[in-house]
Amino acid sequence: MVAQNIFFGILAAIVALSAVRMVTTRNIVHAALYLVAVLAGLGALYVLLTAEFVATTQVLVYIGAVMVLFLFGIMLTKAPLGNVMEMTGKQWPLAAVVAALLGGVTIYSLIDRFGSERLTSDGPIYRTADVSDEVFSTYIVPFEAVSVLLLAALIGAIVLARKD
Amino acid sequence: MLLNQFLILGAVLFATGVYGVLARRNGVMVLMSIELMLNAVNINLVAFGVQHGVVSGQVFAIFVIAVAAAEVGVGLAIVLLLYRNRTTIDVEDFDLMRG
Numbered sequence: 717m718v719a720q721n722i723f724f725g726i727l728a729a730i731v732a733l734s735a736v737r738m739v740t741t742r743n744i745v746h747a748a749l750y751l752v753a754v755l756a757g758l759g760a761l762y763v764l765l766t767a768e769f770v771a772t773t774q775v776l777v778y779i780g781a782v783m784v785l786f787l788f789g790i791m792l793t794k795a796p797l798g799n800v801m802e803m804t805g806k807q808w809p810l811a812a813v814v815a816a817l818l819g820g821v822t823i824y825s826l827i828d829r830f831g832s833e834r835l836t837s838d839g840p841i842y843r844t845a846d847v848s849d850e851v852f853s854t855y856i857v858p859f860e861a862v863s864v865l866l867l868a869a870l871i872g873a874i875v876l877a878r879k880d
Numbered sequence: 881m882l883l884n885q886f887l888i889l890g891a892v893l894f895a896t897g898v899y900g901v902l903a904r905r906n907g908v909m910v911l912m913s914i915e916l917m918l919n920a921v922n923i924n925l926v927a928f929g930v931q932h933g934v935v936s937g938q939v940f941a942i943f944v945i946a947v948a949a950a951e952v953g954v955g956l957a958i959v960l961l962l963y964r965n966r967t968t969i970d971v972e973d974f975d976l977m978r979g
Contacts, residue, residue: 720881728889735893735916739900744909751912754893758919762941765886767926770941774922777945782915782952789908789956793963804903805972811902819895826887835881839933850935851942862946869950876957879964 717837724764731757742803748786755779769844886927893920907959907969911952918948 731754738750755778762771805811851859893916900913922941929937963969 717881724881724885728885731889732892732896735896738916739896739904739909739913744906747909747912751915754916755919758923761886761889761923762926764881765926765930767929767938767941770922770926770938770945773942773945777949778915778919782949785952785956786908786912789911789959792960793908793969803906803909805905808903811899814902815895815899818898819891822891822895823888826884826891830882830884830887833883833931835883835886835927835931836933837881839930842935842938846935847938847942850939854936855939855943858943862943866946866950869953873953873957876954877960 720764724761727757727760727764731761740804744790744803745787748783748790751786752779752783755783766841769847772844883927883931886923890920890924890927893917893923905970905972907962907971908956910971911955911959914955915948915952918944918951 734750734753734757738747738754741747741750755774759771759774759779762768762774897913897915897917897920900916901910904910904913922944925937925941925944927937929935929941959969962974966973
């Protein structure tokens with residue numbers, strides 16, 4: 717249990733600091749790399765939560781595919797590297813107040829509701845086979861809907877982005 | 881481990897994502913901040929799945945990842961289209977509907 721808490725502390729610190737740096741850095745490529753750190757840290761946290769398939773999907777889909785999309789987006793929009801374009805708008809103090817209020821109220825209500833409730837450590841551990849059983853039985857209709865959604869997004873992205 | 885460790889981390893990530901969406905001016909950065917918020921939801925789903933001993937939390941997290949991938953694809957296509965038509969992706973320049 718102690719080792720798990722130590723690893724949680726390290727990973728949570730990496731994730732939270734990288735997230736804050738991501739939304740405050742002035743270089744957009746650095747922001748993308750901080751996002752990689754956030755996603756990798758979350759993938760490790762999924763392993764800590766015994767969600768091995770979610771962790772694998774996180775690495776494959778987010779760090780593999782989505783990050784490449786983001787880097788292509790940065791490249792194709794010729795985003796200025798460095799301080800050429802001020803990355804943060806004039807309304808950032810208001811945005812900080814909104815985010816602080818949202819986070820503060822959420823954390824207060826979480827502590828109020830869940831307090832020191834322990835994560836059940838003797839519960840069942842679900843392997844990838846159990847996840848796939850559930851996806852292809854109980855959640856077969858949402859699964860098919862997601863596949864249609866991905867097809868629609870694919871066609872939509874091509875239609876939007878092609879030149880003619 | 882406490883359940884709240886994961887929930888509070890998710891809340892911090894979500895608030896950071898909200899700040900990014902509201903304060904950043906670059907369209908790609910806004911999309912990245914939305915990814916941060918979706919990941920905050922995922923960690924909550926998986927943590928609650930472990931807490932209640934059900935596999936549904938992991939299944940929903942995977943669905944969220946799939947939907948997020950579709951969202952990024954379409955969102956970046958829209959940003960590219962905006963860049964092609966207006967030669968900027970500064971979201972403060974897109975105020976045509978301001979009253």
